Amino acid sequence: MRYLIGIDGGGTKTAICAARVCNFLLSYTETSGTSWRVHGASGVAGKLKKSVGELIGEGQIAGIATGLPCYGESLEGDSALERAIRQ
Numbered sequence: 001m002r003y004l005i006g007i008d009g010g011g012t013k014t015a016i017c018a019a020r021v022c023n024f025l026l027s028y029t030e031t032s033g034t035s036w037r038v039h040g041a042s043g044v045a046g047k048l049k050k051s052v053g054e055l056i057g058e059g060q061i062a063g064i065a066t067g068l069p070c071y072g073e074s075l076e077g078d079s080a081l082e083r084a085i086r087q
Helices: 042-054 075-086
Strands: 002-008 013-020 025-032 060-067
Touching: 002 042, 013 042, 025 042, 042 060, 042 075
Parallel strands: 002 060
Antiparallel strands: 002 013, 013 025
């Protein structure tokens, strides 16, 4: 099964939802903040991977839309966060 993932990151709370492609909202969860300035790039990537994995299990990700705090404020920080999420 293929899923679309939406992530609304915040400094204190992050909302994540998963929907089947061409279907309906499947599941929703919240986790703590995802600021790379607070948790580090690898900490944010790990938190997102764990949370998304809990939502979709062995499903395939068809696409992800995300907004994360502090993104766009530092080229070095943005690059570190992008690398960590790609891995």
